[in-house]
Amino acid sequence: MQQRQSFRIADRFYLNDQPIQIISGAIHYFRVVPEYWRDRLEKLKALGCNAVETYVPWNLHEPREGRYQFTGMLDLRKFVRTAGELGLYVILRPSPYICAEWEFGGLPYWLLKHSGMKLRFSGNPFLDYADRYFARLFQEVNDLQITCGGPILLMQVENEYGAYSNDKAYLYAIAEMMRTHGVTVPLVTSDGPWHDYLDNGSIPDTALPTINCGSNIKEHFAKLRSLHGEAKPLMVMEFWIGWFDAWGDKEHHTRDAAGSAAELADILEEGSVNIYMFHGGTNFGFTSGANYYERLAPDTTSYDYDALLTESGDITPKYKAFQEVIARYAELPQVELSTVIRKRAYxxxxxxxxxSLFAVLDQLARPTESPYPLPMEDLDQPSGYIVYMTDLGKSRRIDDFRLIQCADRANVYLNRKHLFTKYDLEMEGKEAFDLTEPENELAILVENMGRVNYSVKMNNQHKGVKGGVIVNGAFHSGWKHYALPLDxxxxxxxxxxxxxxxxxxxxxxxxxxxxxxxxxxxxxxxxxxxxxxxxxxxxxxxxxxxxxxxxxxxxxxxxxxxxxxxxxxxxxxxxxxxxxxxx
Missing domain, CATH: 2.60.120.260 (Galactose-binding domain-like)
Structure with a gap:
């Protein structure tokens, strides 16, 4: 732990009354195994950065309502302390919403179980649950703020809120909540510099506005400067140097090193930066999110992001190009990498x-019975799969079979033989088939492909079958549910x-x-x-x-x-x- 320091925002960032240019890179501790945290942070320092930025995912730290986890891959405190030991400052983005191509943008699924819930708005239960979470979360990091001798330099209020709403009362409530629970370092907001996003998401009298973008830096800095209205430091909180992949994309998204390095030079000529991502890591388990515009676009397990380090931590040519630019603005330290990492083809x-799954259903889940199908949230299930089973009765023709409000992907079986698969927009399309046996069992395996992490569809992210199943024009009743989080x-x-x-x-x-x-x-x-x-x-x-x-x-x-x-x-x-x- 360092000695207490002062950090303030005026016409520039000032550390102990000396100007400081923040050169940061994003590493999400929850996307990297803890044994490799130090390695990734050492490589960040060797790049010439003086800070690391990380989101904090609410849905991992409070996976079940009122139950908290801060150990192993979720040991936020250890990650922050490790950064501090290496002489790196920390930008913490506790939100409660993070986007990040992460399941539900970091919000816990169980929020959807509560009536009257309107995500990310004032005047409803959302703020009460966020307040309870913050009360626990900040116990982990309050003494690690720079004002207490720790490495945390800045914290962010919400995230890209201007692309979601213009409810300023909500933003002020989140900021006040952070202060109430012990946050003493300066606050920032971050928004894209398009449309009304900066105006919607900024509270300049409380938090410094910053921008998220990947190009046209000079133009966007001019817009940010006009918003400040007075001399304030310019910062790109997310300088996008690559992009994420969705299942079904034609190829892995990449961005050329020379172009992104030139944009970095434009940023550092006028302000500070957080490189997003320095190291992307991995969406282990069922943690990847999804986007939804014209159709569902679930994200891949890899969050490589074409970052400066690969998914597995290798230094890239883009890293070298960025290092050359940073060397013009900061002295590059000598860093000896302490973690031996080998790769092997076994x-x-x-x-x-x-x-077969159908042979072991009773081992993996105790069935829940209901007259109508229940979504995952009603079964207190965060992610994975559900098998819905029912008796369709005697042999006959089924002319009208439909899945109503079903997400995201459904494999339909008759007497344990595959009939068809439905995905996203196909769900409510009518199907027809024959029942040929005296007794007929229907099974539907529904997969949650990742709750949407961005945009206006976030309030409608129930997974599984929420509306019902139509059989010959009417809702069918009498269901068994097998919840399969596969844990x-x-x-x-x-x-x-x-x-x-x-x-x-x-x-x-x-x-x-x-x-x-x-x-x-x-x-x-x-x-x-x-x-x-x-x-x-x-x-x-x-x-x-x-x-x-x-x-x-x-x-x-x-x-x-x-x-x-x-x-x-x-x-x-x-x-x-x-x-x-x-x-």
Whole structure:
């Protein structure tokens, strides 16, 4: 811990009454295994940065209402202290909303269970729940503010609020809430410099406005300067140097190093910067979010972002180009990297055991019965899948079958044989089929592909079946629900039945003499999620653009490692491969 320091905002940023130019890079601690935090921060310092920025995801720190988590990958305090030990300052963005291409923009799913809830507005229960969360969150970091001798330099009020609403009462309430719970460092807001976004999202008398953009810096700085109305420091809080990928994109998004480095030079000529992303990391588990404009666009597991460090932490040519620019404005420190990181191709391994989902449903979930289908939120389920089962009765023709308010993707089975798959806008399209047996069982496997993290659809993010299921023109009743967050796969009994072409679990055993970073290649596999020693690596999908899942060495152990592939389409290979690179 450093000695107490002063930090203030006037015509410039002043640290202990001396001007300071903030050169920061974004690293989200929750997208990186803790064993690699120091490595990524050391590489940030070597770049020439003097600060690191991170969001704080409410939905991870309060995954169940009133239950908090701040350990392991969620040890925010340790991450901030590690940055401080390396001489880096910290910009903290606790929001409560973060966007970040993250599940529900960082908001916890259980907010949707409460009546009268209107996300990110004043005058409703949202602020009460945010206040309770902040009361707990700031216990972790208050003494790590620069005013207390810690490395936290700035904190942000909300995030890109101007692209959501112009409810200034809400913004002032969040700022006051932060102060009430012990925040003493200066506050900022950040918004895109388009439309009314800056005007909507700024409270200049309380927080310094900053901008988020990736190009046309001089033009956007001029607009920000006009908003300030007086001499204030200019800052790009998110300087977008790449972009994120959605499943189904034609290719991985990239941005050339020379162009983005030139824009960086324009920023540093006039102000301060936070590079978004310095290191993107990984959307482990079911944490990736989605965007929705004309259609649903769920994000990939990789959050590589074409950042200065790759998803697995490698230094890129863009890093070198940025370092050359930063060297004109700051002295580059000598940094000795302390973490030994190796990559290895472990090769191909064959499946050991396999079992169909329908054979183990009773092991993974206790059924909930209801006259009508329930969405995930009513089942207190944050993410993953639900199987809805019902008896359709006697043999006859079904001329009108529809899924009403169903999200996001549904595989429909009759007597455990696949009928069809519905996705997003296709859901309410009419289907017809014949019931040929004396008794007929309908099963619907619905997947939550990630709650939308941005834009006007955030208040409508119930997953599963919310409206109902139409059978021959009327709502069908009598449902069993099997909630499948897939956090209990140690209970799987692989001796039960297996049927080709159905959703199933596949067990592999990877023998490792020395753990190293590796990449699980899912070529010839359809869609699903992969697990290593019980850790959910994230989603895979044959449509790309991502083709391999990053497996950090700390997730492996010497000896036998259990790999489970859950595949939903019946398109599998008898093998998987582990390669030494992402490509």
């Amino acid at each position: 090769g191909e391994i064959a499946v050991k055991k396999q079992v 209990n796969l140690e209970q799987l009994d692989f001796s039960r039945g297996y049927a080709e072409g159905t959703p199933a679990f596949y067990l592999f055993e990877l023998e490792v003499d020395e753990p190293a970073d590796t990449f699980l290649d899912f070529t010839d596999w359809g869609k699903g999620a992969a697990f290593v020693n019980g850790f959910n690596l994230g989603r895979f999908w044959e449509i790309g653009p991502q083709r391999r899942l990053y497996v950090p060495a700390p997730l492996l152990r010497p000896g036998v490692n259990r790999i489970i592939m859950f595949e939903t389409e019946g398109r599998t290979s008898g093998t998987i491969r582990f390669e030494a690179s992402a490509l």
